[in-house]
Amino acid sequence: MGKMVTLTIDDQVVSVPQGTLIVDAAKKAGIDIPVFCYHPKMEPVGMCRMCLVEVGRPVIDRATGQPVLEADGSPKIQFGPKLETACTTPVSEGMVVRTQTQVVAEARRGIIEFLLTSHPLDCPICDKGGECPLQNLTMAYGPGESRFRYEDKMHLAKHLPLGELI
Numbered sequence: 001m002g003k004m005v006t007l008t009i010d011d012q013v014v015s016v017p018q019g020t021l022i023v024d025a026a027k028k029a030g031i032d033i034p035v036f037c038y039h040p041k042m043e044p045v046g047m048c049r050m051c052l053v054e055v056g057r058p059v060i061d062r063a064t065g066q067p068v069l070e071a072d073g074s075p076k077i078q079f080g081p082k083l084e085t086a087c088t089t090p091v092s093e094g095m096v097v098r099t100q101t102q103v104v105a106e107a108r109r110g111i112i113e114f115l116l117t118s119h120p121l122d123c124p125i126c127d128k129g130g131e132c133p134l135q136n137l138t139m140a141y142g143p144g145e146s147r148f149r150y151e152d153k154m155h156l157a158k159h160l161p162l163g164e165l166i
């Protein structure tokens with residue numbers, strides 16, 4: 001077996017093989033990170049940003065190459081200024097991942113809202129209605145209301161008359 005890496009995800013200590021992606025390490029710990037564009041059988045593409053999480057790494061003393069310690073003896077963890085995609089970021093030793101913070105929740109709301117701006121929103125008549133990851137994740141993590149003003153929507157005449165029912 002290859003080298004194992006130990007990290008902490010939402011206060012749970014997890015050990016996974018080196019090279020494992022955060023999203024898969026979290027799954028092993030029973031923590032679900034929402035994804036759209038990630039599938040375990042495909043190369044990660046990191047395009048939808050739904051899996052954003054906070055990632056911290058141990059601070060290493062450049063002179064000694066050893067981790068810098070806090071007053072209580074625990075390793076000092078430095079969190080990055082931006083969220084990272086859990087589906088493209090491999091785990092590293094001593095990493096600390098937070099998936100349930102306010103910042104992460106706001107990012108998820110924003111990403112869902114952004115994705116819905118280019119989606120037809122035809123859930124009531126869509127064949128996938130009820131079995132749709134976008135619908136499910138919108139219910140779970142979305143903003144709950146839209147900033148769009150429906151009365152401003154343009155209603156242009158159809159190019160072809162489709163009848164009264166369509």
Ligand code: FES
Pocket residue numbers: 034035036037038045046047048049050051052085086087088
């Ligand atoms: S799941 Fe799409 S960017 Fe990670």
